[in-house]
Amino acid sequence: MGKRTPLYDMHVSHGAKMVDFGGWDMPINYGSQIEEHHIVRNDAGMFDVSHMTIVDLTGDKVKDFLRYLLANNVDRLKDSGKALYSCMLTEQGTVIDDLIVYYIDDTFYRMVVNSSTREKDLAWINKQAASFDVTVTVRDELTMIAVQGPNARDKAHLALGSDTAAQVKDTAVFFMTFANDNDMGEIAVARTGYTGEDGYEIMLPKDKAATFWAKLAEQEIVPCGLGARDTLRLEAGMNLYGSDMDESITPLEAALTWTVAWEPADRDFIGRSVLDAQREKGVDKKLVGLVLEDKGVLRDHQKVFVDGLESGEITSGSFSPTVGKAIAFARVSSNIGNTCKVEIRGKQLSATVVKPPFARNGKSCI
Amino acid sequence: MSDIPQELRYTKSHEWIMQNDEGTLTVGITDHAQGLLGDLVFIEVPEEGTTFQEGDDSAVVESVKAASDVFSPVDGEVTAGNEALSDTPEIINSDPYGDGWIYKIKPEDAGAFNSLMDADAYKELVDSEDH
DSSP states (O other), X not given: OOBOOTTHHHHHHTTOEEEEETTEEEEEESSOHXXXXXXXXXXXXXXEOTTSEEEEEESTTHHHHHHHXXXXXXXXXXXXXXXXXXXXXXXXXXXXXXEEEEEEETTEEEEEEOSTTHHHHHHHHHHHHGGGTOEEEEOTTEEEEEEESTTHHHHHHHHHXXXXXXXXXXXXXXXXXXXXXXXXXXXXEESOOSSSSOEEEEEEEGGGHHHHHHHHHHTTOEEOOHHHHHHHHHHTTOOOBTTTBOTTOOGGGTTOGGGOOOOSTTOOOTTHHHHHHHHHHOOSEEEEEEEEOSSSOOOTTOEEEETTEEEEEEEEEEEETTTTEEEEEEEEETTOOSEXXXXXXXXXXXXXXXXXXXXXXXXXXX | OOOOOTTOEEOTTSEEEEEOTTSOEEEEEOHHHHHHHOSEEEEEOOOTTOEEOTTOEEEEEEESSOEEEEEOSSSEEEEEEOGGGGTOTTHHHXXXXXXXXXXXXXXXXXXXXXXXXXXXXXXXXXXXXXX
């Protein structure tokens, strides 16, 4: 038996198919993964993301610490609540994890990191934090529910009730707002997500999670599993740690160059010298999007060929419910052109090389 | 609880087999199998005239989650593939024992059907996997 989130009983009673996900018992779907996918693109779905790790960082030098820890630059965060997506790198410039950091004030930031990387992330953060006198507080008493889709915010406002909704409804895209809720106490509502749709990620006390999940369900926000979450993020062009990048890959090899803040040039962040050199010299491999033009399904680790020569392999592949074709991310030779072949069960099938996203805001981009 | 029609025969790898009047067998995957796979999005159906030995990979069913082989339940030659699956693979989810059939095969041994697992034995197998 794996670890259970506070919503475990809700999932089981709702008919979820539970699977092991990095040591957690999580819902993969509640029936049809494709229906759940379409619901998020067209209406409103919700995800139990309680397995993610919420870390609060506090101290007078926390900003200096994060300028050093992260490849993106927290100096970009001027307004309270603003979020930033970043990689956290090794000295070799490879990715320990990708994360979102929220700026609350000059002495307080909140970070949300992946669950599969939790222990190594915390060890790394604590190690680096020591010389900055930053306090690292893991907020395991909080849980997180993501509500995503074009109608998700409106429905979530109804579930939250007018008092709390009034406190959060003006939250801008990629910002977080704290609110005081009569039932739940302090909650944090972030206008972020992993689907390519509008919505919230709501952090709330663990012991209130099941009741709040039921309230969201009353507003016809449909429970969705990790299966739909994966196809939604893939369509939206969002990387998955452990599949699309890991500690053998730098951001430049994972289509994450945009998350590296090169300026100011004198900002010393962990891994910088390696990335500077790579940027100068160019990378041999890069991450691209593929759309399969023949029938079939792209899967992780299928080989990619150009002119009969192996160019790389698929890092994340699936069928795209929105596009209606198989799509993938593949790490391939940097000089790849507009087309390639993917080997599936011994056959070479034709694929087009594209720049993700494949779909966002309800529509295919292909 | 998955549906297991009494009149069909089954395999350990979750194919179902129906005996047709003209001496062919129709092959598909069971309700239990489609439930495990989830939403099907691509089916590779064998071409007419292909011959298989029992246990050969004879077709591929792919869901959003995973690809899974369909194994030939008998030695024989394919007489028809279900072409509707090319554009509407999801009919295996909605009608696994009807419109979701995958191919028809003429067995070398006309009595092959009767030596396959019956519905009661298959039900026992599914129950044991569920626990």
